[in-house]
Amino acid sequence: MHGVPQGLVFAIYYPIIAAVGVPANMAVIVILCRRTCGLSRCITYYLVSMAVTDLLVVVTVVILNRITGIYFPTSFLSITPVCGVRASLNFAAIDSSAWLTVAFTLDRFVAISCQKLKIKYCTEQVAAWVIGIICALSCVKNISTYFAYKPIYIINNVPWFCSVKDIYYTSPAWAAYDWIRSILTPCLPFILILLLNALTVRSIIAANRARRRLWAQNNGENQSDPEMEKRKKSIVLLFAISGSFILLYFLFCVSIFYVRIANLTYSVGSDFSNATFALQQSGYMLQLLSSCINPFIYAGTQRKIREELKNGVKYPLNLIIKILPSIK
Secondary structure, eight states, rough: OOOOOOOOHHHEEEEEEHHHHHHHHHHHHOOOOOOOOOOOHHHHHHHHHHHHHHHHOOOIIIIIIIIHHHTTTTTTBBHHHHHHHHHHHHHHHHHHHHHHHHHHHHHHHHHHHOOHHHHHSOOOOOOOOEEEHHHHHHHTGGGGGGGGOOEEEEEETEEEEEEOOOOHOOOOHHHHHHHHHHHHIHHHHHHHHHHHHHHHHHHHHHHHHHHHHHHHHHHSSSSHHHHHHHHHHHHHHHHHHHHHHHHHHHHHHHHHHHHHHTOHHHHHOOOTTHHHHHHHHHHHHHHHGGTTHHHHHHHHHHHHHHHHHEEEHHHHHHHHHHHHHHHH
């Protein structure tokens, strides 16, 4: 990226993320809320909550933070107290999105591997409670972030912009908070999703072998098992969502460990020749990309969602076709 002007990568990349992420997540939210996709209410609750938090990530982190900082650097949003609130909201939205992915992965693991627990755990009531608790804890956890910043300039008694306080790097309390925050998101979700997927795969392999033997004995080798076909859709959706999370969060997790183990400070500026800066920003960019990937995963793995999207696109076109002759 040496030949690319400073900041141009961000100036192009983040508007694209916003332009794709906002309509894609809004479309998925509307489609899932109509409950015409053949998914259980429990799964629908998790997918809607994930789409909502992904939309919040795009709005708060990408639009109000990154894009505003690039194109409107001295707006009202750059006043220090507002900047601090934005930082807290950014972390809360990202935490909620990550942990809801863990919750969905756990729900599918229980549904596939723990048949006795499935009856009690995989319900819409439990899903609603889990979603509410995750979002509430994410907000509470990140309130402290507001107090980690100080103004860079004070003009006419108005504090402008945000800079991390020096005490954030020297105080044991702040150091512990920073480590805990980084472990809780994204490191722990990353590890849990890997572990749950490994356990789910093992359970699926064992269950499939047993069911194939039983089905072959009772129905013959050549007949398909409708229950297996039904489960495949849920399994594909699970692995697509969690696999996307693992791939897009991997570099971000690496940068988190690298910065802390090497005892580096947070990089600022737009210097891609700086290896630490390039690593951190590449991790952030991939992490934020995950917030607009899930809608395409839903559409790619669920036929009824694709049909609803097609109908949504066709409706305004058909309406225009009907209106045009009357205008003439």
